[in-house]
Amino acid sequence: MKVKDAMHKGAKWVGPETPISQVAKMMKDLDIGALPVGKDDRLIGMVTDRDITCRGFTDSADPSKLTAEKVMTKGIVYCTADEDIEDAIRLMEAKKIRRLPVIDDKKRMVGMLSLGDVSYAVARNLSGEVITAVSAHHS
Template sequence: MKVSDAMHHKADWASADTSVTEIARMMAKDDIGAVPIGDDDRLVGMLTDRDIAVRVVAKARDPERTKAAEVMTKGVVWCRSSATVEDAIHLMDQKKIRRLPVIDDNKRLVGMLSLGDIAHSVSRDLSGEILHAVADHHG
């Protein structure tokens, strides 16, 4: 199965100079836990709900004044929409991540692939394998 068949096709992103408050509102509206961050039409990071909790709230930073670029996770790991779900699973396992931005052949963000997407798209054995592997580092 291809990633394009399993992913969420709607994927909004925010610019690096967007406030954390605005991104948190995007997360609440769309019921998501991560927003890709772009700069000059390139993916440069991800801002997750955990980034907000640990790098903003726990450090008593003002989310209105804090920009995504200041607290995002840099070094985006992504996959192509044409990749297989199995390849994406191995990448998620290797990098110990739970969400992957998905780009097309023109390097445009076209979706997001999460553990939930995988669980709904592949066999129970395969989805159990990825869940165990990605969650293993919290053991």
């Protein structure tokens, strides 16, 4: 099975200057836990609900002035739409990540692959492996 057969199509993203209040509202409205951050037509990071909570409210900065770029996890791990889903799963396991942006052959983001998508698309033992790997305590 290919990633494109399991992913959520048409994922949203935000710019680095987007206020975290707007990012949080988008997450709530879309019922998602992460949004990729793009700049100059490239993905540069990912903002998760945990990033907003841990970086947005625990540092001494005023949360009303924070942007996606200030709280995002820098760098981005992604997979391609035509990649075998097993390869994407191994990447999720190795990097201990729950969501992967999916790009096409023109390097355009075309979707997101989440643990939930994986659990519906592959055999129970394989989805159990990835869930166990990414849920393991980070050392």
